Amino acid sequence: MPPVPQKINAPNTGDHLITSCPADHVLLLTLNRPKALNAMTPDLQQDIERVLDWAEEEPEVWVIIITGAGRAFCAGQDLKAWLQGPRTEYGLHEHGFGGISSRRTLTKPLIAAVNGIAYGGGTELILNCDLVIASEQAKFALPEVSRGVIAAQGGIPRLSNAAGHQLASEMLLLGRPISAADAYTRYNIVNAVVPHNNLMSKALEWASIIISNSPDAVRSTKKALLLAKEHGMWEGSKQHFASPLHQAAMTGENIKEGLVAFNKKRNPSWKNPPSKL
Incomplete structure (x- = not known):
């Protein structure tokens, strides 16, 4: 079941x-x-x-x-x-x-x-x-x-x-x-x-x-898409790199879990992303 x-x-x-x-x-x-x-x-x-x-x-x-x-x-x-x-x-x-x-x-x-x-x-x-x-x-x-x-x-x-x-x-x-x-x-x-x-x-x-993907990485990626659409490639990339979503995704628990899971050849176990950034 x-x-x-x-x-x-x-x-x-x-x-x-x-x-x-x-x-x-x-x-x-x-x-x-x-x-x-x-x-x-x-x-x-x-x-x-x-x-x-x-x-x-x-x-x-x-x-x-x-x-x-x-x-x-x-x-x-x-x-x-x-x-x-x-x-x-x-x-x-x-x-x-x-x-x-x-x-x-x-x-x-x-x-x-x-x-x-x-x-x-x-x-x-x-x-x-x-x-x-x-x-x-x-x-x-x-x-x-x-x-x-x-x-x-x-x-x-x-x-x-x-x-x-x-x-x-x-x-x-x-x-x-x-x-x-x-x-x-x-x-x-x-x-x-x-x-x-x-x-x-x-x-x-x-x-x-x-x-099945990291919720932190997914949210940050969508934010990058929105910023690129609004500001163009270079300015959008600059704003995304400095955004709290990107910083949280690059330093949070899920990126560590993804890298460990890759090295151990197992599926990652993702955690909920932060509610507010």
């Missing part, structure tokens, strides 16, 4: 967000508004923000996976709710759409398991994930212009950077959906496309591979 995964005491949330721990050190977030295609509301946004803020500081969490319940990953903003509220409030969140899309800089890997349609903010959300695994049934779209809205939650620059100006323009200006296969082969915004029934097993497989 396989070992029972540990329990992680995540903050309480509404029914619109399910938190679970399908494997040791893995936090799974499931958007749970299937009748509304997991469209984002202010309350759901707030709960995601709170859970991710907690997860960033929780030593037991090494990897985060986000997915959707039902036939959608996330259909974007709940436009019915938006119509009834102030139009400005949706652009003022600290970390962008869903607490992820634009300014969220988690040092822990974030995997999107895209189970169905990811439209509008749903596509913007996955563009700021580290790894994106898509069901063959998934579809992606940035149809904001057809509703008089703008993909201003990180989608425009991230898509342009990944796909290039012309392909980004095709998706943004036409507003038409693209298949998972096109997202993988043409647009370069998906890491893998898998059969629908294999989606979560593939996400957990990748999470387990990440967890």
Whole structure:
């Protein structure tokens, strides 16, 4: 019988967000508004923000996976709710759409398991994930212009950077959906496309591979990627080398464990990384 995964005491949330721990050190977030295609509301946004803020500081969490319940990953903003509220409030969140899309800089890997349609903010959300695994049934779209809205939650620059100006323009200006296969082969915004029934097993497989590595080294490596994207290669490398995450990874217990395990030809036994640096 396989070992029972540990329990992680995540903050309480509404029914619109399910938190679970399908494997040791893995936090799974499931958007749970299937009748509304997991469209984002202010309350759901707030709960995601709170859970991710907690997860960033929780030593037991090494990897985060986000997915959707039902036939959608996330259909974007709940436009019915938006119509009834102030139009400005949706652009003022600290970390962008869903607490992820634009300014969220988690040092822990974030995997999107895209189970169905990811439209509008749903596509913007996955563009700021580290790894994106898509069901063959998934579809992606940035149809904001057809509703008089703008993909201003990180989608425009991230898509342009990944796909290039012309392909980004095709998706943004036409507003038409693209298949998972096109997202993988043409647009370069998906890491893998898998059969629908294999989606979560593939996400957990990748999470387990990440967890087999030193959590200190993984967090420091992700920090280096973020700094290089923001500041360029040389300045990013300079800032990363001087960062507390890098210093902790190079002087902590896990680097010593990794070197000892290599010399003794055994698997390393990693410890939780420091909660705050």
